[in-house]
Amino acid sequence: MTPDDEQGGNQITILLIEPNPGDTRLFTESFKDAKLKNELYTISDGDAALDFVNQRGEYAAKPRPDLILLEPKLPGKSGMDVLSELNNEPALQEIPVVALTSSEIGEDIVKSHGFDADQYVQKPVEAEDFVNFVQEIENLWFAIVQEPSSEE
Incomplete structure (x- = not known):
C-alpha cells in the first residue's frame, strides 16, 4: 500500500486513547488540518478503550x-x-499499538515497566508540532502495513 492507495479511499481507523482533553483536542484538530483520510475515534480511559x-x-x-x-x-x-488484554486476545493482537510518551525518558520508564507496544512515539510539546506528529503517525502506519510478517 502506498500513500496513493490511501487517497483511493482506503481509510485507516485510528483509536486514540488519551486522558488529557487538551492533547485530545490537539490530536483531533491536527488530523483535520492534515486532511488525512483517517477516521479518528477518541477515548479517555482504559475501560472504555477495551469496550471499543x-x-x-x-x-x-x-x-x-x-x-x-x-x-x-x-x-x-x-x-x-x-495492552495486556489486546495481546492476550487473538482477534485483537494483530492491531498495531503505538505508545505515546512524553519524552525519551518517558519511553524508557514505560519500557522498564514491561510495557511492550509495537512502536513508541514521543508526543509533541508545542501545539504547532502536532501536524508534523500526525504526518509521522501516518508514515508509521505505512511502515507497519508494509512490514512483512516474520510469523508467516
Whole structure:
C-alpha cells in the first residue's frame, strides 16, 4: 500500500486513547488540518478503550481500529492493562499499538515497566508540532502495513 492507495479511499481507523482533553483536542484538530483520510475515534480511559476494541456496549456498532495510539497513564484500567488484554486476545493482537510518551525518558520508564507496544512515539510539546506528529503517525502506519510478517 502506498500513500496513493490511501487517497483511493482506503481509510485507516485510528483509536486514540488519551486522558488529557487538551492533547485530545490537539490530536483531533491536527488530523483535520492534515486532511488525512483517517477516521479518528477518541477515548479517555482504559475501560472504555477495551469496550471499543471489543465492540461492546455503546461501541458495538463502531469499527475495529486499524491502529491504536495509547497513552500508558490512564484512569481506570491502565495502559498496561489495555495492552495486556489486546495481546492476550487473538482477534485483537494483530492491531498495531503505538505508545505515546512524553519524552525519551518517558519511553524508557514505560519500557522498564514491561510495557511492550509495537512502536513508541514521543508526543509533541508545542501545539504547532502536532501536524508534523500526525504526518509521522501516518508514515508509521505505512511502515507497519508494509512490514512483512516474520510469523508467516
